[in-house]
Amino acid sequence: MVERVDSGATSTVKAAAPRWAQHRSGRWEGDARGRPAWTRERFSAALAVLAAGLLAFHRAVPNSVGRLGSLLEAFLPWLGLVVVVLLSMALLRRSATALMALLLPVAVWMHLFGGLFLSGEKPGAHDLVVVQHNVSDENTDPAGTARVLADAEPDLIALEELVPPALLVYEKTLASDYPYHAVRGTVGLWSKHPLADTWLLDIKPPGITEAWSRGLRTVVHTPHGEIAAYVAHLPSVRVRASGLASSWRDESAYLLGKAIAAEKLKTVILLGDLNSTVDDRGLAPLTSRMNVAERGFAFSFPAAFPLARIDQVMARSATVGHIRTLPATGSDHLPVAALITLG
Template sequence: MTVEAPLTTSEALPRALDDRPRRRFDPRNANGRWIALASFLYAIALLAHPLVPNGARNSGSLVDTFLPWSWLAIPLLLLLALVRRAPLALIGALLPGLAWLGLFGGSLIDKRGADGELTVVSHNIGAENPDPAGTARTLAGTGAQVIAVQELSTTAREEFQGALPARYRHHTVQGGVGLWSTYPMTAPEPVDIMPWPRALRATLATPKGPVTVFVAHLASVRVTSESGFTTDRRDQAADLLARAVDRDPAAKVLVVGDFNGTPDDRGLAPLLDGMTSAQEVAGDGFGFSWPARFALARIDHILARGLRPTSADTLPPTGSDHLPVVASFHL
């Protein structure tokens, strides 16, 4: 029989440590932490998007434009959390969802009320529109007292005008923008926002007093690998239009048209400042208006000062690559 000598403390401690049950590395837990971290950073990025600098490539405006679509990453984060069965990741994935709702949750509510006393429809009818007469009938079919159009080509002008009912006998066309009204119109004039006519101003004599209407088609924007998001000309036009609107003494003002920018785009901030967006306060959903086949952004707007919007919406497609937008107001 062999008797082993008792172990000393220095010998027993390492052996006791070796005999402990070892915890195996669980990749699911590690991945869960990474997913939670990614979700947290994504939520911070959503809330901090105004801090993205514009710089020479207008990156900030590009982020602003497509920010409503940032929700697409949230289901992916939730799916990864469920696949990994990681509670921490699941909780973390809810953070960007809450951030997104904080930014855009109000757009998901139907805020449309009863029709108001003044209905306005605005539409970039498209220079290549194959059926300007049909488009005119569609816009008139809304019963709107005011019809504003952009990108009205000289060849389509007569056909568009001829298809409108006689009640729209008051009208003005300045370059490619036009305004038709059932109310008498005074002082129609172009507004200088670009080297060629792209905006107009006129005053309508409604039963409850004058309403001044600005119709504008701001410069187009492009996304290129060389220049990034090219918005400089549009931003300059928006600034000039904003100055004209600010100087206008009228108590009731409408500013409508194709702004080639979304309401979140910081480049349009001077124009949106002090104005009420009909879609924001009285619409249903985001009111995306372009492109017509699968609308991704709201670049067509109806803004007001001194008028209360009661409803706002988009209309079905015409022959244009834009959807028409319509809004009603209390005078």
């Protein structure tokens, strides 16, 4: 308020309030500069549109430089955090433009990943339970690890990074519940059902010259019929300043996909540490031929703070239902368990 003296009389006049202070109940109006809410936070709105574009068209991000496309796809679900941050900013700054723009990435994210939150699994609807685990060649408690896996009561248990003398411990601990098992190189499969026709699977990239055996194929004689089971451990990837180093992983995935394509048995189950997520185009030789989990995120690596599921269960002529993680073991990976419905 200001006072004005006029002809000896003192009167009080109200100064005009700035536009940004003239709020009506429930309305968002202009800012300190007089800009209406609809025109504010255009930068946040642009970021929301960009996030939606990356989610919807991640395949368009080129892999020619640093394999940036694969790097983005390895952490694709985490783009949802960008939406959360932008939502907080929009609410804090009362930006209608940003809020409207956020509907786009939210819709795309829910389309891609919303179904993974659903249960949708009826009791007894599945035919098999399978477990996949990279047990780590530095695991100091193989017996405890084996017990954690067996507690899930799966039909099949696939293990990677099997090294002596830990292999002997796994064989001894699992023998009573899983009388059938096959090991080739550093990968193995334990089963409640008989195994046959097991052989070493050659998925070694040409650039690796040292001894390297990380794949096997076997036939599982289940009560529901014969199933070809593949266990694989693809080469590791590295994130460097130049980008994602994944060429060996991609080459190994191609060889594995070629072997599965040539498989004569109709039903195939693939279990393994594939060192990638199912969104990564590096696994396209596999994901283009096989079904992936329909429910559950089951981030498995690293065990201390899981950021991605690189331990996978895939199937051909079968459905991979809900996938979940099991309790931590002595490995740097978490085990994953999945429900399989045949046919």
